[in-house]
Amino acid sequence: MLSTNKLTQKSIEAVERAQNMAVEYQNMNIDQQHLLYSLLDDEEGLIPQLMKKMEVDSNALKSAAGQSVSALSKVTGSGREPDKVYISQELDKALTAA
Numbered sequence: 001m002l003s004t005n006k007l008t009q010k011s012i013e014a015v016e017r018a019q020n021m022a023v024e025y026q027n028m029n030i031d032q033q034h035l036l037y038s039l040l041d042d043e044e045g046l047i048p049q050l051m052k053k054m055e056v057d058s059n060a061l062k063s064a065a066g067q068s069v070s071a072l073s074k075v076t077g078s079g080r081e082p083d084k085v086y087i088s089q090e091l092d093k094a095l096t097a098a
Helices: 009-024 032-041 046-053 058-071 089-097
Strands: none
Touching (some): 009 032, 032 058, 046 058
């Protein structure tokens, strides 16, 4: 399980934004797409600056990440606890590796 004491403040904020996005889109898990969108959406953050230096269109990448989030399955009804989401295994592995 993800230990937030190993993350920087900016990383924690990115995960929180990803969580808010998962709740907004009614996703059960926070996935890599949520975090990617969150990182790209922080215009003052490191990731958009890196994308610019690499001459990558971060807006197009952010749009693709948003479309990917929109395509994720949604959970509604009595089986869903409001505002409760989990970190997917894939995202947990990526964050642990990072």
